Amino acid sequence: MRSNALIFLLLVLMGSCKFVKPFFVKNEKKENRKEKRVERKEEKKGLPLKIDTTDVVKKDSLHIPAYDTTLARTIIKYRNIAYKNFQMKAKMHYEAADQKQNFTVNFRIKKNEVIWASISGFGLEVALAIITPDSVKAVDKFNKKVYLYTYKDLQKLVNVDVDFATLQDIIIGNAFSVNGAITNIIELADISTFFIKGSDFVNQLAFNKVDTTLKQIQLQTMRPVSSSSILVNLSDYKMEENHKLSTLREYHIQDVKGAATLSMEINKFEFDKEVEFPFKVPSNYKLQKN
Numbered sequence: 001m002r003s004n005a006l007i008f009l010l011l012v013l014m015g016s017c018k019f020v021k022p023f024f025v026k027n028e029k030k031e032n033r034k035e036k037r038v039e040r041k042e043e044k045k046g047l048p049l050k051i052d053t054t055d056v057v058k059k060d061s062l063h064i065p066a067y068d069t070t071l072a073r074t075i076i077k078y079r080n081i082a083y084k085n086f087q088m089k090a091k092m093h094y095e096a097a098d099q100k101q102n103f104t105v106n107f108r109i110k111k112n113e114v115i116w117a118s119i120s121g122f123g124l125e126v127a128l129a130i131i132t133p134d135s136v137k138a139v140d141k142f143n144k145k146v147y148l149y150t151y152k153d154l155q156k157l158v159n160v161d162v163d164f165a166t167l168q169d170i171i172i173g174n175a176f177s178v179n180g181a182i183t184n185i186i187e188l189a190d191i192s193t194f195f196i197k198g199s200d201f202v203n204q205l206a207f208n209k210v211d212t213t214l215k216q217i218q219l220q221t222m223r224p225v226s227s228s229s230i231l232v233n234l235s236d237y238k239m240e241e242n243h244k245l246s247t248l249r250e251y252h253i254q255d256v257k258g259a260a261t262l263s264m265e266i267n268k269f270e271f272d273k274e275v276e277f278p279f280k281v282p283s284n285y286k287l288q289k290n
Contacts (some may be wrong), residue, residue: 068184072194075207076094078213080174081243088269096260107171108275115167116277130178130279133164144285173234173246177203191215211239213244229254241271
């Protein structure tokens with residue numbers, strides 16, 4: 001595995017990504033007019049702007065009127081997995097242009113403090129990384145090299161804004177990029193989709209109406225320099241210690257370098273058990289300058 005592949009794969013999997021060629025771009029003027037029409041209709045009907053969210057959450061079912069953003073926020077928060085420690089083992093398959101790689105990743109997290117990742121191929125550990133809120137340290141065991149990065153360094157390296165909290169959410173399978181206005185809620189068949197608009201992004205969160213599990217995240221950014229997109233599919237939810245986790249995921253990404261796909265199959269996972277973060281660099285490894 002090439003030395004920069006470790007950083008790239010970690011950021012593809014975990015970064016608050018800003019990738020090119022959006023999968024879906026909304027006509028904002030049209031949507032704003034539609035939203036105002038819905039509001040006027042509901043006002044004429046005399047329907048309340050807020051409804052009690054307690055029953056919806058307790059029944060673990062989902063039905064959200066287009067005007068009830070309060071309930072939508074409740075569902076997003078309700079499906080956000082709360083934990084102290086987390087560890088998992090996953091099989092990965094990565095494809096981009098003419099590259100195809102299969103490997104295994106072990107993640108360990110102490111929430112808001114440290115993320116530890118070990119990448120193995122052919123039964124051997126080939127790369128190791130430890131990520132904190134202010135830095136990233138990576139060891140390329142194949143080439144015997146060490147990399148030390150600040151988040152600004154990584155942003156320059158891969159043209160990705162990196163945020164520690166978002167890295168945690170993507171590993172766990174929580175929704176990310178939710179700090180924006182909920183502009184619309186659409187129900188279609190068994191799926192309810194929330195549309196969220198931030199200062200420089202549009203995000204879509206699709207929830208299963210039967211059990212409120214998160215099924216899809218579709219994030220687009222709109223920046224002067226570049227636009228971007230990432231599509232995440234989540235499925236095969238399993239329970240452990242009252243935590244419901246997606247164990248099958250697909251990440252479809254496009255950036256200035258082209259398209260990439262990362263598939264994840266989680267074999268083992270545990271919440272709130274004691275975890276260790278071994279990270280030792282042999283003395284003969286060379287420190288690479290940024």
